[in-house]
Amino acid sequence: MDPGSWSDQGATGVSSKAGSAYNAIDSNIVKVGSDFYMNFGSFWGDIYQVKMQSSLLKNSGSSYQIAWTSFGNGAMEGSFMYYRSGYYYLFTSWGNCCQLVPRPAAGTEYHMRVCRSTSATGGFVDKSGVDCKKSGGTIVLASHDYVYAPGHGGVIDVPNVGSVLYYHYVNNNQGTNQAATYFGWNVIGWSGGWPSV
Known part of the structure; x- marks a missing residue:
């Protein structure tokens, strides 16, 4: 497959430095009607959002927080x-992604959680109704069997299969270092309107 040619279009206007409210990494674009929003962030103030210009090359407003955890x-x-x-599902990864030796305390390793809202711009809550800006988040996928520290994934619709959650994880049968990191996926069930795998 030919990826074509690429050219630098400059900064989006979203950046961070020590002391910023957010860490400007891990971006994800969502289209809402004719508008586009970019979700981003990591640790610091956790997940932020900003509206983008229609070209997607620049932001067109102030960033605001949509998710945070004390975990x-x-x-x-x-x-x-x-x-x-009718719902926007906000999937996030919590915990320690990449410390494999020694491993972090059990339960603090990477895992995936979700909140949802009828609006893409806020009001996200988990299955118990806890605000996603106040440590809310229902666990979707965590360590189990040989799968260790799954996370940093997304969702794609696959014809004749359904919604598929994809992510990376460490295969405990293969070791405890980065060489044992694999790509995984699971078909999502939607019982009661909440994702589960």
Whole structure:
């Protein structure tokens, strides 16, 4: 496949430095009608959002927080927003992604959680109704069997299959270092309007 040619279009206007409210990484674009929004962030103030110009090359407003957690000193990152049946689902990864030796305390390793809202711009809550800006987040996928520290994923619709959650994880059968990191996926079930795998 030919990726074509690429050219630098300059900065989006979203950046961070020490002391910023947010860490400007892990961006994800979502289209809402004719508008586009970029979700981004990691640790620091966790997940932020900003409206983008129609060209997607620049932001067109002020950034605002849409998710935060006290878990692991605010260890939330890798947001991905997915629309289904009237709800915007905000998937995020919590915990320690990449410390494999020694491993972090059990339960603090990477895992995926979700909140949802009828609006793409805020009001996200988990299955228990806890605000996503106040450590809300229902666990979708965590360590199990040989799968360790799954996270930093997204959702794609696959014809004749359904919604698929994809992510990276460490295969405990293959070792405990980065060489044992694999790509995984699971078909999502939507019982009661909440994703599960």
